[in-house]
Amino acid sequence: MLLSLPQWLGDAHLVPRVAFLALTVGLIAPLVLRRTFPRTVFAVVALICCVQCIAGIAPIPANMSVLMGLYTVAAGFPFRWGLAAALTAELGAVMAAFRYASGLDDQRSTLLMLSVLVAGVWILGLHIRTRRAYLSSLEERAARLEQERDAEVKMAMAAERARIARELHDVVAHNVSVIVVQADGASFAIDTDVARARKALETISHTGRHALAEMRRLLGVLRESDDAGAYAPQPGVAELDDLVEQVRSSGLPVTYEVAGSPPEMSEGRQLTVFRIVQEALTNTLKHGGPRVAATVRLRYAGDAVEVRVHDDGRGAAAADDGRGHGLVGMRERAAVYGGSVRAAPRPGGGFEVVARIPTGEAA
Structure with missing residues (x-):
């Protein structure tokens, strides 16, 4: 114009x-x-x-x-x-x-x-x-990368929550089972054997403090402002001796055997072995019945470690409320590292958990 x-x-x-x-x-x-x-x-x-x-x-x-x-x-x-x-x-x-x-x-x-x-x-x-x-x-x-990033963050958060849920289940189930067994023993012995009842109460106190410490450590992961470097290290194969002693102090006779030379294992694999043994002994405490005994065997063979935990308790006759997640958690932990878990009643009585965890990073 x-x-x-x-x-x-x-x-x-x-x-x-x-x-x-x-x-x-x-x-x-x-x-x-x-x-x-x-x-x-x-x-x-x-x-x-x-x-x-x-x-x-x-x-x-x-x-x-x-x-x-x-x-x-x-x-x-x-x-x-x-x-x-x-x-x-x-x-x-x-x-x-x-x-x-x-x-x-x-x-x-x-x-x-x-x-x-x-x-x-x-x-x-x-x-x-x-x-x-x-x-x-x-x-x-x-926009697509942002959506994928958000999806990856959500997946990572879900995986972390699942891991924390498994850790909490193992910690709470094991320690509460020990506390219940000790409390029952103390209630029976308080009138006839005061020293034994006092020892049971001391075990309850120690177990409760240990459970609280582990729960604080795990729940602290959910706090964004906390320093992750302040958390205690995860338990591994070296802590199995303390775990067995803790279970023995609760009144469950446990035989602990190790065969072979332990190879170098990552912290995640050691934690998996520890949690499988802990969950198996917890199930023995909960479902094994009176006068039950357990055996824990670790066998290092080649590029894998075999974990075998069995007891002579009720086995297939044990009551199951269907609300437990321990066996599922054990299988999930082992599957992360290419391992497997088999849990079933033993012929003639008792229950057995057999897990095989590869020790090599290539697995």
Whole structure:
């Protein structure tokens, strides 16, 4: 519109004022809707230019609206639509060159100039379209990566919660079972054997403090502001002696045997072995019955350690409320390192847990 003002205000008019005004309005007004209906606007502008050329009306500045429509179609639609618009504009350039230029040389130079202009606008539109697609793909990829990151964080949180749940189950089930057994023994011995009852109460006190310490350590993991370096190390194979002594002090006779030379094992594998033995002895305390005895055997053979815990208690006759997760937890722990757990009643009485844990990192 601004480019049309000098010609409109000038004295020399190649086009009558009425026709000039009508063409200018007809070519510029549709551009208001070029982002909403780009193909329709381009078609209308190209049609007006075609009628102008056929009528022999001289070109005016508003004819550049064809290039604006071409750019919009090329930048906003697939390649075939941009190519169709470019060919339409090139057809208009051919018509304008042969209509308004006199002489073959002028026609050739005019056609060359208009063709270069059309091709430049078309290529610019294709470039903008490609750039927009690239930026859109980057935004989509960033959004997808953010979603994947959130999903990984949620999976990690769920895995950590599951690990803490297993740890809490092992700690609480074992220590509470020891406390219950000691409390029952103290209640029976308090009238007849005060020293034994006092020893049972001391065991209850020690076991309770140990359970509280482990629970504080595990629950502390859920606190984001705490320092993870302050937590106590996880128990391993070396702590099995203390575990066996603790169970023995609760009144359960336990035989502990080790065969072979212990290889280098990661802390996670050692914790798995410790928790399996702890859970198996806890089940013996809970379900073995009176005068039950247990045996714990560790056998290091090649690239694996075999854990075997069996007792001579009730076995298949033991009551099961169906709410325990100890056996499932043992299998999950072993599966993390490519191991396996078999737990079943023994023929003739008793219960046996056999676990095989690979010791090599390759497993």
